[in-house]
Amino acid sequence: MDWGSWLLIFSIIILAGVIAYLGDILGRRIGKKKLSLFKLRPRYTAILVSVITGILIAAITLTILSVASQDVRTALFGMKELKDQIEQLEQREKELQSSKAVLEEQVKILTGSVEELKSQRQSLEEEIQVLQIELTRLRESILAIRRGEIVFQDEEEILRAIAPPGMKDEEAENYLLSLIRQGEDIAIERGAGLDKEIQRAVFVLEDNFNETKERLKNSEVPLVIRLVASINTLRGEPVIARFIAEENKKIFSAGEVIWSGEIDIEPQKTNIELWLGELLRELNALAVKKGILPQQGRVGVISASNITEVTSLLQKMEGKVTVEVVAESDIFTAGPLRIYLRVKK
Numbered sequence: 081m082d083w084g085s086w087l088l089i090f091s092i093i094i095l096a097g098v099i100a101y102l103g104d105i106l107g108r109r110i111g112k113k114k115l116s117l118f119k120l121r122p123r124y125t126a127i128l129v130s131v132i133t134g135i136l137i138a139a140i141t142l143t144i145l146s147v148a149s150q151d152v153r154t155a156l157f158g159m160k161e162l163k164d165q166i167e168q169l170e171q172r173e174k175e176l177q178s179s180k181a182v183l184e185e186q187v188k189i190l191t192g193s194v195e196e197l198k199s200q201r202q203s204l205e206e207e208i209q210v211l212q213i214e215l216t217r218l219r220e221s222i223l224a225i226r227r228g229e230i231v232f233q234d235e236e237e238i239l240r241a242i243a244p245p246g247m248k249d250e251e252a253e254n255y256l257l258s259l260i261r262q263g264e265d266i267a268i269e270r271g272a273g274l275d276k277e278i279q280r281a282v283f284v285l286e287d288n289f290n291e292t293k294e295r296l297k298n299s300e301v302p303l304v305i306r307l308v309a310s311i312n313t314l315r316g317e318p319v320i321a322r323f324i325a326e327e328n329k330k331i332f333s334a335g336e337v338i339w340s341g342e343i344d345i346e347p348q349k350t351n352i353e354l355w356l357g358e359l360l361r362e363l364n365a366l367a368v369k370k371g372i373l374p375q376q377g378r379v380g381v382i383s384a385s386n387i388t389e390v391t392s393l394l395q396k397m398e399g400k401v402t403v404e405v406v407a408e409s410d411i412f413t414a415g416p417l418r419i420y421l422r423v424k425k
Contacts, residue, residue, distance in 0.1 A: 217312075231271040232309035232319055237375060238263045238282070240306045242328055242414055245299050252296035256305075256323065260284060263307045263321065273316040282307075282319045292323040302328040304373060304414040331370050332411040338419060339363060339405040345398050352394045356387065356421075363405060367417045374415070381416045390421040401425060 232238065239262055243255060264281040268274075272281050284307075296303065306324045313319045332338055339362075343355055360382070368374055394401065401423060408418040 229315040230312055231315050232267070232313040234309060234312050236309045238266055238307045238309060238319070238321060240304060240373070240375070240414060243296055243299075243303045243305050243325075245301050245303075247296045247299075249293070249297060252293045255296065256284075256289060256293060259305060259307055259323075263319070267313075267319045271315040272313055272319050275318045280318060282321050284321055284323060288322045292325050295325045299325075299327075304328045304412075306373070326373070326413055328413045329371065330410055330412055331367075331372055332407040332417075334407055334409045336407045337404050338407055338417075339366065340402060342400050342402055343394070344400050345394060347398055352391050356391060359403070359405075363417070363419070367415075371413055372411065372415045372417055373413055381418045382420060386420045390423055393423050397423075397425070 239259065241259060247255065260282050267281045274281050275283070292305070296305075304326045306326075307321050308324060310320045310322050339359075341359075343350070345352075364374075390403070394403075402425070404422045404424060405419050406422055408420050411417055
């Protein structure tokens with residue numbers, strides 16, 4: 081409290097003491113002289129004077145405090161209004177707290193959205209960088225193809241081999257390493273280059289190598305193991321490759337008729353060579369559909385002498401003639417499709 085407050089309290093105490101003292105003197109005189117107020121007995125008159133003195137002390141104290149302090153006036157005469165204001169303020173506080181909670185929740189949601197958008201932006205930027213790198217690589221590949229600088233195209237087969245079943249771990253690993261070494265010889269001959277650090281021309285990712293090794297260990301049947309390029313390889317660069325393992329199943333048996341059809345021959349009109357060319361293309365598609373693996377885009381092998389013989393024979397015939405395609409030997413997934421043509425009148 082400041083000095084003004086202490087002075088006010090001290091003044092009230094002094095004033096109350098003076099009033100009490102005067103009341104006491106007045107009461108004693110009334111008692112001695114046996115005076116009477118309002119026709120009361122002297123004793124009751126003295127009591128009345130004491131009561132009036134106390135009332136005066138309280139009234140004067142309140143009056144002074146009311147004059148001196150706004151807070152006292154509010155407490156004495158504005159209590160209801162003060163309570164109403166407090167209730168209004170409390171209600172307002174509740175509303176503000178509720179609004180605050182809503183705003184805080186909105187802030188959390190917006191913060192989460194901002195973080196999500198930042199993450200999406202980062203992902204998109206990374207994707208753009210990857211696409212730009214891929215675009216640059218594709219442009220370089222196109223230019224390299226035009227200049228004849230591609231030594232292996234994506235998914236192009238480097239070599240294939242038939243792996244026996246039941247290999248042990250070390251045998252399977254050595255087998256795959258030997259295929260990689262053979263692939264390096266082929267790649268270098270085609271124009272691929274050696275890696276500067278470890279001097280290798282063909283790389284196979286460790287996961288693919290281990291997966292293929294496990295396949296060799298667990299297989300109970302022979303497998304066709306193919307080493308293929310994973311991406312376009314430019315001249316002078318090492319080849320990034322991978323292994324593909326498939327069961328070497330029998331597709332056709334020796335002597336089995338693979339295809340049979342009729343040709344209606346009209347002398348001087350029917351183009352025998354064209355018809356045979358279409359037949360061989362159709363056989364190529366059929367073999368791939370049956371599961372024979374193509375090599376350099378083709379699967380069929382037929383002797384030139386057989387083609388010449390059948391062509392000559394058909395050119396001498398007229399009307400409807402049946403032509404059969406027969407498997408020369410057992411044909412497996414690894415291929416090739418060794419066939420010969422047979423004419424039946």
